[in-house]
Amino acid sequence: MTTLGIPIPKRPIHPTGVWDWLTTIDHKKIGVLYGVTAFFLFLTGGVEALWMRVQLTGPEADYVTPEVYNQLFTMHATTMIFLGVMPMGAAFFNFLIPLQIGARDVAFPRLNAFSYWTFLAGALILKLSWFLGGAPNAGWFGYAPITGVEYNPGNGIDFWILSLQVLGIASLAAAFNFIVTIINLRAPGMSLMRMPLFTWMSFVTAFLLILAFPVITVALIELMFDRFYGTNFFVTSAGANPLLWQHLFWVFGHPEVYILILPAMGIVSEILPTFSKKPLFGYPVIVLSGVVIGFMGWMVWAHHMFTVGLGPVANSVFAVTTMAIAIPTGVKIFSWIGTMWGGSISFKTPMLFSIGFIALFIIGGLSGVMHSSAASDAQQQDTYFIVAHIHYVLFGGAIFAIFGGIYYWFPKMTGKFLGEGLGQLNFWLMFIGMNVTFFPMHFLGLDGMPRRVYTYSEGMGWDYWNLVATVGSLVLALGVLVFLYNFFKTLISGEEAPGDPWDGRTLEWSIPSPPPHYNFVQIPTVADLDDWWRRKRENDSSLAPVAGSSEDEHDIHLPDPSYWPLVTAVGLFIGAYGLLYTLNIGTFTGFPLFAIVGGSITLVGITAWSLEPVNEPDSDH
């Protein structure tokens, strides 16, 4: 088919093998791609963390040089936040949102594929920096002017900037996609207040993403222009103010924390009712708390900057808003406990992780309230106390919820149960390892051990707890290894799971496991919150799990796969490197050949994307 006389290669019909995965626009496959990629990157971030723990086992160790240590903590944090937790959240968004709202796919399936490939491009740019002359070394917050070319002449920061820019494009595209999907594609009858909680929290997260990422993008553009083109945004000798970066970064950085934790809260809010056999306690209040957290997340950024000298008034205001944000969080925790109260609880692995989440998140939340007091924060700033806090909320919080979510939805994704015995072992190893690793860091921090130092002297009183923390991190790593073993064992010889293995409540359990590519044979009509649960109890069989071989199947029209999201993302990948690697041709220096090549590929991709038909005329669906 040609449009405007330009020949466009046909959309692939029924591709197989690798081509199937490269051209897929099925939200479930994209979700799996996100999940597997993010988990692999999570493991690389874990290796970076273990490396640091080994270095800190005893005083004055020299397993790594200070320079490499700086790169390790920068890469560990950047990886875990942008390449681990966020995309694992995205994996759940992709797989679950259309299923939970009763849709056949997301609103823009090709844009969805583009988000994934762009995310992969950004991840590669960051991770390959290890092999291209050195990783970034200025912390995940990249404070200017230390990231300026004057103090940081290597390419590490450049890779960091380019990677985050590309990842930002991926996140923005995905967030717009999910907002439109949730607003427009809900099944008939599913009003906003009948949406499953995970979908609700994803909805709030998507809004945070589209509002927070522009700010970091602008900050990164400014830094990039400083480094590449000699502008003065963060050049103190031209009068620039180093606080500008900090403000811009944390205006993004604090909502980012909620971008990480809200999906986790959504996951837990799905698991707890299922395994307690009770509806979620205070559903509207939990929804409202999520929205309030989303709002208030914008009013607390300067609590990261209590010690820079903003003055007592600013510090007080931000201390009060920070304390206030604990209120909606507390409401949620009470609602979760209320959900379990009096329920007939079965302690399956997903439930264990969810209860672990609540317990650890409370500890992290309490230490958070401790340093919301500006005076107390002055003691804790830049010590291991903060490291303990962030790991309790992000590891004990986000990662535990994600593991719970994996155990919970794995049967839906693959049609097989993850081994329950190994799952319990996995949970206890991680739970114990996590506490042994991070709880001592509270003591270390209060004893004054600064973070981001590659070693410490003997006789500071820090030796013992550092040794304990390192041992704990090995237990933690063992827990993750058990998970990997469980994962592969299940794929090879796992127990078959039915469509509704946990006696679930939401729509994704009403279809077979794994779901057919069109999800629902018939789009359901929703009459209640937890509609699937209601139907089961009222013996309403109009939506019983249906086998994939329905006669109606051939009448379901879905768009064909497409090459162009991948092509467009590859163009961005080449183009991003092209901004860094310029050529000198004769007298003309800095010719951005690769940027032009990459930009052209992207342009071709976008053009073909917009001109290709929804279906090839000879495809059968």
Next chain:
Amino acid sequence: MWAFLGSDCMFFGALIATYLVYKNQSLGGPLPEDVFDILTTSTSTFVLLMSSMSMVLAYSALTRGNMNGFRIWLLSTCIMGATFLGFQVFEFNEFVNHEVHFECSHLEDLTEFERTFADRCDGTVDEVFIEHAGLTPRTNLFGTTFFVLTGFHGGHVPLGVIWLLSMFFYSLRKGGITPAKHEEVDLAALYWHFVDIVWIIIFTVIYLFGVFPGF
């Protein structure tokens, strides 16, 4: 689309905030009062605002089924958008090639930047002419923040022009843009108005506040 515009607001918000933080913080000239020519920029602002009006007329013609009216107003929107862009290129060029020129008999009217050259009036010359006193993104904080902010806006304008032009050509095809598909045009129009509104803010905050004393 509203979500996208909200997101874009944050982009511009962050850039404008950067500009305001660094306002009057430059360690040397040229400064706004040296380079801005309010008359020229007012003209280009007027053209851009008129393009918003013709966009409204195009959309209203479309919903009334008047396809020719729609095409004419749409095309004039594109032309005015391109004109604005031409003004901006001209203006950037002026700034980069800014020259300082004053007579030694009128030193009291000089701007702060020009006064830094006043010591060249040592009695041997009647006037001072500095050829290379241009403003680039590297010159000072004003140049850095000004060019990146207005350049970011300037990047939005051609995107809008291309979008609207593609609608124009699409409307020439059979079954392309029809009154029934007015929503597609509505989205592009929304974007275009947004770009205009942002310019009003930029023009007020950067140009007008930049040259009138007291801000």
